[in-house]
Amino acid sequence: MAESNWYVVHTYSGYENKVKANIDKAIENRHLEDQILEVRVPLQDVVEFKNGSNKQVQKKMFPGYVLINMIMNDDTWYVVRNTRGVTGFVGPGSKPVPLTEAEMKPLGIRADAIEVDFGEGDTVAVTGGVWKDTVGVVQGMNHNKQIVTINVDLFGRETPVEISFAEVKKL
Secondary structure (H helix, E strand, C coil): CCCCEEEEEEECCCCHHHHHHHHHHHHHHHCCCCCEEEEECCEEEEEEEECCEEEEEEEECCCCEEEEEECCCHHHHHHHHCCCCEEEECCCCCCCCCCCHHHHHHHCCCCCCCCCCCCCCCEEEECCCCCCCCEEEEEEEECCCCEEEEEEEECCEEEEEEEEHHHEEEC
16 A cells, blocks of 8 residues: 655645645545545644734644645545635646645645554544543544544533543553
């Protein structure tokens, strides 16, 4: 099987989330889950001073760009390139250039796979992020995206939440 790489796609400014949603829908409709692994709009936390107080908000790191982890072939290139809102891949001419390890590191994107000691049905604790200190049972795992789906109690209901492997430990 070919190796997946991260590519940068240029979009109309302000259409980043719409492009991500459209590509995600195309992946599902065309059953390309094993070829287009992840679509990201990189965000960063920024403190803004508004109305006399500081607020922490998330801003796009690269307005007008979306990152895609995919195996480059004619099918995946066509799907991404012909998505509404996409103006093209970053690279010379029509040849996309994958990001290097050095370019991905500051973005917080890990190329190496994380080994986990838990599986479906195991009880885990969340060690970081929004759901820190939450305990849940693993419902599903996606090794390509390195995320685990657990059920958490939200407003008295069991709600599935996706969390990175790096933020979960087995109890």
